[in-house]
Amino acid sequence: MDVGLLIDNEDVAASGGGLFERANPVDGAVATKAAAARAEDVDRAVQAAHAAFGPWSATGPSERRKILNKAADLMDEWTPKFIEVGIAETGGTGAWHGFNCMFAAKILREAAAATTQIKGEVIPSDRPGSLSMAYRQPVGVLVGMAPWNAAQILGTRAFALPIACGNTVVLKASEKCPATHRMLADVMTAAGLPKGVLNVVTHGADDAPEVVNALVDHPLTRRINFTGSTRVGRIIAERAAKHLKPCLLELGGKAPLVVLDDAHIAGAVNAANFGAFMNSGQICMSTERIIVDDKVADAFTSAFADKAAALVAGPPTEQVHLGSVIDASCIEHVAALLADAEEKGAKRLCGGLPESGTIMPATILDHVTPEMRIYGEESFGPIVSIIRARDTDHAVELANDTDYGLSSSVFGQDIRRAMDVARRIQAGICHVNGPTVFDEAQMPFGGVKDSGYGRFGGSAGIDAFTELRWITVEDPEQPYPF
Structure with a gap:
């Protein structure tokens, strides 16, 4: 399967036409040929997401919900193809990839439901005639970095709720399942997601540091969510801290x-x-x-x-x-x-x-x-x-x-x-009295210690992917001390 980058809902080649191959782990045959993005391609993707942020953040919750629910239905329909591609790229069983597709559809439906659950509050103020509100709003361009091991689930999780909250996203696909992650974006495009709201960059293993650094360092990216190893998560957190960019990190486990x-x-x-x-x-x-x-x-x-x-x-x-x-x-x-x-x-x-x-x-x-x-x-x-x-x-x-x-x-x-x-x-x-392997899309999911910080899912996920602001409405004739 051949895949390009997805920028502004268009399949495009990487700068210079670079490609890399993902081999089937069982027989070594080429499973996927994918575009090998570089830093300039990251900039193109981020610029597209930035341009789309204004219109998308102003889109009403019903329209966002409609697109996400349609994407969930398409996820169900496309499951056989996802299974075929997933087996070839990662070697996981058909049952595992089928489960991934089922759960990814649940994530999309939960994100659809969340579009009307982005809530603030009115807070009592000591100032007479003042209205004080805690107000949640979209952040801007978010970066999602997903791994290969639960490709459909974790790829979807990286963008579904951020998009539901009115953000735009650049998804960095894993070099071990580029076609699977790119197909997730194709589902969203087919569901009617406007151009630029979700963009995908694929890259070879040798180019991973350049691509990750470009995403973290870009002045237009506002937050990062990363699922992967503790070693890489620590590198991302350190680099993001230099720019004071919040991260949501779901890392290794034992x-x-x-x-x-x-x-x-x-x-x-x-x-x-x-x-x-x-x-x-x-x-x-x-x-x-x-x-x-x-x-x-x-x-x-x-x-x-x-x-x-x-x-x-x-x-x-x-x-x-x-x-x-x-x-x-x-x-x-x-x-x-x-x-x-x-x-x-x-x-x-x-x-x-x-x-x-x-x-x-x-x-x-x-x-x-x-x-x-x-x-x-x-x-x-x-x-x-x-x-x-x-x-x-x-x-x-x-x-x-x-x-x-x-x-x-x-x-x-x-x-x-x-x-x-x-x-x-x-x-x-x-x-x-249950297994360690269990998740639901509406639950707060994340770890402590070297397993990371922050939470995906439910109201915790909404908190992670929105900005909480204090807005007041006051009496213009209020007294001042001077």
Whole structure:
């Protein structure tokens, strides 16, 4: 598939005609040829968004809602094509990309509903005859940077609510799924979004620093939302801070699933299996650490190993549970973590490395300890650690013994105790008796510590993508001291 940049609703080539290729991770065939943007292309996209901001910010909520709802309907209709392109670019299964499309449509519909939920307030003032209002209004040109691992969901999230709030957007597509991200903008264009409201720049890996810096540094971009690694997020935050530009950052994770001594074991096993191995563990919320009370550890690990061993890994074009990881570097990283852990005493319960290629089975390591790299490093692959806790307090201590803090979960039948554990876990999200992998478009989604700051979704998202101002109406004949 060949894709260009999208600027002013037109498919355009990059300056100098630069192109790059995205290879299918399974067979190495070229999946996409895309325009390789440079700094001058970023300027063209930002200028288009800036020109569109005035008319779009003045567009009424009903018109914005109509376009977003139409886009959601088109997302449903285009799902088969999204699945085809997504499998080719990222190696994820058809079921995973189908789920992405379904959830992306939900994000669009939620954004449509939010167009009439952008609210301010009247605040009592001590000044007689004065009306004081807290007033929310669009910000201007926003930058959205989305990753490949949940391409349709996270690409849509980067622009849907900002557009609903009256902003215009430049979306920086991931170099690992340029066609998928560009197709999201095509959906919006087909739904009737005016030119310049959403623009897309694609780029090769070597040009990423130049493109990112140009987006962050541009004097007409006002805010940035970024979903991706903690390493890159920190670079973006530091650069944006030089320009006093606010960022919303959703970064890496090392999600713990805590199994208390009164947990429903079958339920915890099901949640762990889903949370650890959905999309081969390549989700920011993926269960990376299972912290189990010693009293139930043997029963849990036995049942979990049996369930994970039954998961089928294979070509993503077939009916399998686990498809390909994103590329060989993922396998190399997981291999290093696995070797280090086994050398230091961890016990592998199932799975292991593939003989070749990028299709890896579900892998479980038991008796993981802090001395092992996998205890603290994000694996972002189909491997999960089991860490045994002495009691509830020790389980909480282990859950918090990480630099990350995005998602988490706790299983226990004493809800008061489970809720106490949930409150004590240092994470932006905690689910009681549910998996770490869970999201809804209207919920406040984001992390703490090295998992970033700010929140997507719902009223928190509206706050992130609007400017809160204080506006007064006063008596022109009011007295002054001089």
